[in-house]
Amino acid sequence: MPNINEQQDPPETFEQLGLDPRLIRALTKKNIDKPTPIQQFGIPLILEGKDVVARAKTGSGKTFAYLLPLLQKLMSDNNNNNNVLSSKALAPAAMILVPSRELCQQVYSELVSLIELCRVQLKAVQLTGEPSFSEMATTLAGPPDILVSTPACVQRCLSTGVLQAKSVQDSLSILILDEADLLFTYGYEKNLKDLKVHIPKRCQCLLMSATSSENVDSLKKLYLHNSSILTLEDGDGKDDIVPKSVQQFWIQCSDRDKLLHILALLKLDLVQKKVLIFTNTIDTSFRLKLFLEQFGIKSAVLNAELPVNSRLHILEGFNAGLFDYLIATDDSEMKEQEQTDGEKQVEKKKSKKHKKRKLDTEFGVVRGIDFKNVYTVINFDMPLSAAGYVHRIGRTGRAFNTGQSVSIVSPDEMEVFEEIKLYLGENEDTDLTCIAPFPLLEKDAVEFLRYRAEDVARSVTKIAVKEARAQDLRNEILNSDKLKAHFQENPRDLDLLKHDKLLSKKAPAPHLREVPEYLVDPKTQQASKFVKLTRAVMGRNNNNSNRGHKARFKKAGDPLKTFSADAKRKAKGKDFGPKKKKQQV
Template sequence: MNLAPTALILVPTRELCQQVCSEANSLIELCRVQLRLVQLTSSMSVSELRTTLAGPPEIVVSTPACIQTCLKNGIIQAKAVQDSLSILILDEADLLLSYGYEDDLKALTSHVPRRCQCLLMSATSSSDVEKLKKLILHNPYILTLPEVGDTKDDIIPKNVQQFYISCAARDKLVHILALLKLELVQKKVLIFTNSIDMSFRLKLFFEQFGIKSAVLNAELPQSSRLHILEEFNAGLFDYLIATDESQSDGKEQVDDQNGSERKKSKKHRKHKLDAEFGVVRGIDFKNVYTVINFEMPQTAAGYVHRIGRTGRAYNTGASVSLVSAEETEIFEEIKSLLGENDDKVSQFIAPFPLLSKNAVESLRYRAEDVARSVTKIAVRESRAQDLRNEILNSEKLKAHFQDNPKDLDLLKHDKMLSKKAPAPHLRDVPDYLVDPTTQEASKIVKLARAAMGNTNASRGKGSKGRFKKSRDPLKTFSAEAPKRAGKGGMKRKAKDADNGHKYKKKHSS
């Protein structure tokens, strides 16, 4: 009898842990042999971990830190691992070390038997991957799997078109407003920022123009983050603003080797936060047609991973990067990584062709007026309000989704945070502000969307639920007659009275 799991799948983040567990369960259902799979999270107490691993299960999905906790507390015996473990899988291998799991992995690998089959999977090769290979693998086979139609040297699949827009940093808001409001990009759209404050600034800005969006960041409770991902994947809203602040900050190191304990503890807490959240890597976003880099990533590798959120499973996709003068250096590094011809012109990333200068200038006054109202205080207040809402939602989610896992529409994550109601005239762009070139481009995008069957991407489950609500007789009952019928009735009565009057007048004469 095995006293430890037979297969162990290690991933760097909670979000990926949840997704791997979900996919693995769907595969297990097709197996003839009954297998039990469990997921371990850092929020579990020692007693909960002990209960979950009782049996033990055949497959465990976890972060390295949780496994180390189990070994340290004797929940999993080192001898049992040596006797039972047959398969060890490390997904997103290059992130496992950068997220601060090196010590946890070293503690585990000392107990992994040589007969155990070990698999390392990563979208990119790096020094961290090489370090892991030496730590875990013995004379490994290396398998490179390019997309269909691509060569092994293609960094971004050919089914993803890459564009950029050069603009000043202060003009990024008006440019992204033009892209979304004039419908020049395909939905659904994933928008990346480098900080949580900027993501909320974007959300507040969008709200004033009637654009619904949700924010995904490391501050939110885990259940809320997972629910936001599920709602977005189900098509309940079209725009998701994600921050990969943890990835961009992960490179930073303390320069002073003799720094205070306060700095060290702060750095330690930061690594813990990094290990809990990850949105750029591994997460399987469903039907994302466009990725927008509102702020450029800190590294060229970060760009590759962001763009990898679209064009999945052989679907077409596109990316649009807003590049300011301050971001020219990293942009040149990205172009060099992707490949350039002899004239230093990128063969893979081109200027965005559908947005004209006139279209941007026509929206400038409105955009700048609204941008001035999105102050640092407004961002701070909305950020605190969103966190309070999600903490409350998280408690409700825990209880509700245990019994109703498919009820995604219980809580809205795209609701307004701004205290100021959006002005009605900002919701629509009047025809006189749209130049003919942009109008034609918008028509082309709409036709392409219709051809792909993407006309109602955000209406999937949400509209069905709302339709059912409107048919509830207790909610729609009114003692008053419907206005339209009333007006029609009044018109008919007036007409009949008028006809009767004419008839009497005719006969009396």
């Protein structure tokens, strides 16, 4: 199959891609002025009616690469009065199938936003979870032009008769499988195989994926029948695995010192906001949240245990900038390992009286979800594979933006860390360094905080974590129905509930909220000032946002007063961070 990298001189503007002026105006209103590589090559192929397998990195613009030509086709059909969705049609003209509820909501929101900005008469709906017959019938009444759903929901609609097989074959013209490499992983293999018999041969099929895998190859053989298929690749070298706009750093410490180091990073303002923190287990997420809130650092937690309405609200709140720190549990690889290595133990656990809380199998934080304007990704726990690392880091540096990642690595995690460096192309025989030691955190600054950090860490016991986890879940379950009803009527009201509220029984001690100057090393103070200045220059200083937090305005001060010639000179160089001064005696 032809490779996208073999083609030259792609269109440089959306106008050159041949998009409808209404779509271009909508993109302008969204402050999107130029197409990404996947859009430059993918949109013309899709508009030509070809089946496409599009592989590109996370954050490369795959969603708009298929939404824009999809809407163009439907608008063109309307203009030519030959829309397949005539009054006789009983099924959608297009289906977008995704692996998770969060991704479904994300795609649906972008789709509706484009339709509204274009001011066209197209109807899009979404279906996830296990909807009742009446919910499915109401949602698909009409029918809509576009259905965004999971494979299980579509199969449920067909098996219950809400969607008739013949109607689907008569009406469906475009089928899009987004995050195609995850669809089998999330357990939709049988649904997709059963669904295949209902897809008409004339239907154009698109497979969008971040990686190549056996699952993508299986779907390709199952659904694609057009011989003119092109595989789109966004770069073919190791240097392109992580965007060059993302700076990667690491900190080596013992497992018990991880809390101490993340406290120093956040409390001393050594990383730029917004910050997405990854852990491998739900308990670790709550332990970290309880620890940080004792120092006045508010955060929200996101995991598969929470109700879907709460998860969506947390994501919207974080993306809207209502809080700066989100702790996300990425247990996908942990669950895969448990399934392969611990099947017998799982069976034993099932027989016990107290079963584990049911987790949502359609939930995943590493792939698919669009965390907007994330500047820093912190790996509090290292992922179990190099691929997991790349997908986590892909949450920042999206759509031509810059970002950074900081991985806190314990001795037990050094083996996977070395595998990650090899995967990224780092080699002892060359000068290439993909992940550099974090330059802004002096050892003295960490040691000055040790007593306070260890004292608070001892108070975050297993019992405290268990109680906080249960309390948070109870709160979210009670609020879930309120969220669903409220946001149906008030979709823009994100401030109804606070997800970054305190969980500990005791309020944070006042003396822990601020770090006294005598505890902060002068070099670290200079580094913190440099980060704040950089944040202000890049327009990322959240203290200047319109959020009404007066205390933050007072605390921030004038970033220009922290400017130094040394910091300016260093900012122009290749290294990250201020120029170190000689220590004063």
